[in-house]
Amino acid sequence: xxxxxxxxxxxxxxxxxxxxxxxxxxxxxxxxxxxxxxxxxxxxxxxxxxxxxxxxxxxxxxxxxxxxxxxxxxxxxxxxxxxxxxxxxxxxxxxxxxxxxxxxxxxxxxxxxxxxxxxxxxxxxxxx
Amino acid sequence: xxxxxxxxxxxxxxxxxxxxxxxxxxxxxxxxxxxxxxxxxxxxxxxxxxxxxxxxxxxxxxxxxxxxxxxxxxxxxxxxxxxxxxxxxxxxxxxxxxxxxxxxxxxxxxxxxxxxxxxxxxxxxxxx
DNA sequence: CCTCTCATGAGAATGATTCTCATTCTGATC
DNA sequence: GATCAGAATGAGAATCATTCTCATGAGAGG
Numbered sequence: 001x002x003x004x005x006x007x008x009x010x011x012x013x014x015x016x017x018x019x020x021x022x023x024x025x026x027x028x029x030x031x032x033x034x035x036x037x038x039x040x041x042x043x044x045x046x047x048x049x050x051x052x053x054x055x056x057x058x059x060x061x062x063x064x065x066x067x068x069x070x071x072x073x074x075x076x077x078x079x080x081x082x083x084x085x086x087x088x089x090x091x092x093x094x095x096x097x098x099x100x101x102x103x104x105x106x107x108x109x110x111x112x113x114x115x116x117x118x119x120x121x122x123x124x125x126x127x128x
Numbered sequence: 129x130x131x132x133x134x135x136x137x138x139x140x141x142x143x144x145x146x147x148x149x150x151x152x153x154x155x156x157x158x159x160x161x162x163x164x165x166x167x168x169x170x171x172x173x174x175x176x177x178x179x180x181x182x183x184x185x186x187x188x189x190x191x192x193x194x195x196x197x198x199x200x201x202x203x204x205x206x207x208x209x210x211x212x213x214x215x216x217x218x219x220x221x222x223x224x225x226x227x228x229x230x231x232x233x234x235x236x237x238x239x240x241x242x243x244x245x246x247x248x249x250x251x252x253x254x255x256x
Numbered sequence: 257c258c259t260c261t262c263a264t265g266a267g268a269a270t271g272a273t274t275c276t277c278a279t280t281c282t283g284a285t286c
Numbered sequence: 287g288a289t290c291a292g293a294a295t296g297a298g299a300a301t302c303a304t305t306c307t308c309a310t311g312a313g314a315g316g
Binding site for chain 3: 041
């Protein structure tokens, strides 16, 4: 957040602070409306985008095309996400980072970035 | 492709066979129309999806939300994509696969899948 | 309290993708 | 080669997340 502190931004922030999973914009908008602390959908989108730009939240694009957000720890990391309940674990992989950099360099690529997400079924959701 | 062989499917297949980069459905639809071998947009989408389901093409979801397809080699691999010209290099990383599996297992996750894409600027597009 | 802006939000607009369904075509059979 | 059932097609409507528009509202400093 770079600019004015408004009720709406505080509200969106609050929701993100309460949950530990990735949430979609519409979902957050619903939570706020049900809670009686309604915020316009456009504003939810704008706020989320601002938070993502400033690096305060991580973004994840699901297979269904919906973009989800989550307040994460600061450093660079990746996610292990449960496909059923959405439980999220942050993981680091320095070796993987190095591998990606070296592969990119070997092929003459510069300014590399990457996306790496692992999805599975967590122990709690696994039948057995 | 699992079912009947139609002109439309052959046409889409042909376009995919000609290019080496990831292409969007609309893009393929345009190419076909310009070429005079027009195919309905719905059909292009359907065909691409069928090809993706059968594993004949790889799918990549860009930051702009458009889904792109590419005929790739069979085995499991990842992509190094140029953000400017779209040039694509297939890469393998057995060590990375192992790392992801072990991390998932350590956290009690089953049936894991993953996405790993590296984007950068290729040598040809790099200014300097 | 004023004012200068940035922020908000209702609704329209966008853009990719999917759905509908009447029509056409493929592939198997005679 | 003629038939036929069911699969495939495609034009346009529908969907859905997201973005845009712009008139109105509200921080923050003076």
